[in-house]
Amino acid sequence: MDRTESPEVKPEVAARGAEGSDERAGHLGFVAHEIRNPLSTALWTAEMLARMTTQDRGGARGEKLSAMCLRSVTRVRQLVEDHFMCERLDAGGLPLRVEAVGAKEALDAVLERHPAETASSDVDPLLGVQVDRGLLERALEAMVAVAGAERTPVTIVAHATDGDVGFEVHGRRAEQAALADPTKGSPSDPSGRALAIPLARRIAAALGGGLTVQEGRWLLTVPRARAYTPRPAPAANP
Amino acid sequence: MTRPLVLVVDDDPDILDAICDILDAEGYRVSRARHGQEALDQVESARPDIILLDLMMPVMDGVAFSQALRQRPLVSDIPIVVISADGNPQRAAAVGAAGYLAKPFDIDALLAQVAGITRAPGEPRPGA
Numbered sequence: 001m002d003r004t005e006s007p008e009v010k011p012e013v014a015a016r017g018a019e020g021s022d023e024r025a026g027h028l029g030f031v032a033h034e035i036r037n038p039l040s041t042a043l044w045t046a047e048m049l050a051r052m053t054t055q056d057r058g059g060a061r062g063e064k065l066s067a068m069c070l071r072s073v074t075r076v077r078q079l080v081e082d083h084f085m086c087e088r089l090d091a092g093g094l095p096l097r098v099e100a101v102g103a104k105e106a107l108d109a110v111l112e113r114h115p116a117e118t119a120s121s122d123v124d125p126l127l128g129v130q131v132d133r134g135l136l137e138r139a140l141e142a143m144v145a146v147a148g149a150e151r152t153p154v155t156i157v158a159h160a161t162d163g164d165v166g167f168e169v170h171g172r173r174a175e176q177a178a179l180a181d182p183t184k185g186s187p188s189d190p191s192g193r194a195l196a197i198p199l200a201r202r203i204a205a206a207l208g209g210g211l212t213v214q215e216g217r218w219l220l221t222v223p224r225a226r227a228y229t230p231r232p233a234p235a236a237n238p
Numbered sequence: 239m240t241r242p243l244v245l246v247v248d249d250d251p252d253i254l255d256a257i258c259d260i261l262d263a264e265g266y267r268v269s270r271a272r273h274g275q276e277a278l279d280q281v282e283s284a285r286p287d288i289i290l291l292d293l294m295m296p297v298m299d300g301v302a303f304s305q306a307l308r309q310r311p312l313v314s315d316i317p318i319v320v321i322s323a324d325g326n327p328q329r330a331a332a333v334g335a336a337g338y339l340a341k342p343f344d345i346d347a348l349l350a351q352v353a354g355i356t357r358a359p360g361e362p363r364p365g366a
Contacts (some may be wrong), residue, residue, distance in 0.1 A: 029324065032323070032324075033294060033323040033324055036323035036325075036342055037250045037253055037323050037341060038252065039342050040323070040341040040342035040343070041250075041252040041253055041255075041256045043342050044256045044257075044342070044345055045256055047345055048256075048259065048260065048263070048345070061259075064259075065259070068252060071252065072252055183294065187249075187294070187296075188249050188250045190250075190251060190252065
């Protein structure tokens with residue numbers, strides 16, 4: 001083809017491109033909105049603290065403002081980390097280390113880090129998934145945060161179907177609309193997990209699975225490992 | 239003289255806390271609401287002198303709130319200043335706002351807007 005010649009773009013391809021562009025613009029607008037809120041409180045509380053006398057800063061109001069500032073900065077950090085992970089996954093620039101991993105092993109690691117939100121899990125210890133373990137854990141953590149919002153107890157059940165393993169996340173009712181529209185997901189989440197659903201959706205796709213809503217609960221699906229042998233439990237000290 | 243009452247409407251609890259703290263420290267009375275419906279429920283019983291309004295909120299967003307407010311004769315004239323993180327001042331015009339502040343705005347810009355609307359000419363700031 002002549003390099004100066006413009007390739008013909010079929011109308012359906014152009015429409016898909018425009019749709020993708022709208023979705024991306026919407027996503028980035030949401031990200032900016034979510035980051036600006038805690039950034040605002042971090043800046044304001046820091047400025048209020050700076051305007052106070054040393055003595056007042058050590059008082060009750062100073063303590064309250066310091067706590068708010070720290071909470072806001074922590075929230076910004078979580079949003080920034082989630083945002084850049086989403087961007088790297090969108091760009092396909094994240095090297096994956098795919099291996100056979102125990103579904104229960106990965107889930108237990110997540111539950112250990114989030115004991116407050118998670119009531120229980122029910123997973124066969126012999127069930128294996130073919131994934132990048134770090135990414136699977138991040139996706140599960142994100143879904144624990146969404147389903148466990150406002151201290152809702154979370155239960156996760158894993159089951160095998162054909163070539164996949166599905167992690168059913170029971171907790172706060174899942175909304176189908178949140179998959180396409182992040183404002184219907186967890187906006188203004190005080191822990192900074194407003195991007196949890198977009199992140200989990202991208203991770204699931206990168207691992208060859210998906211994130212769906214079934215009967216009001218989240219279902220995170222990833223490929224099943226053909227052969228998985230649980231690691232032997234560490235020997236007890238004599 | 240009664241200190242001006244500012245109603246802050248935002249779904250983000252940290253934003254509510256921070257703005258209320260700033261205004262309280264300046265001598266204003268403050269009330270708060272987490273969405274438009276909660277704000278509507280209180281404007282007639284405790285009429286604010288100004289409403290600081292976020293746009294993107296659950297239950298009832300800022301646009302729907304402002305439309306509902308304008309339908310109520312007793313409170314339809316309360317000035318609204320939009321405080322938004324969406325970075326689009328056009329949306330403030332759409333709700334007929336008296337002012338627009340894009341988060342994160344400066345504390346002094348907030349105080350200037352509130353004072354400019356609530357203060358009579360020559361009157362000092364509430365905390366001054």
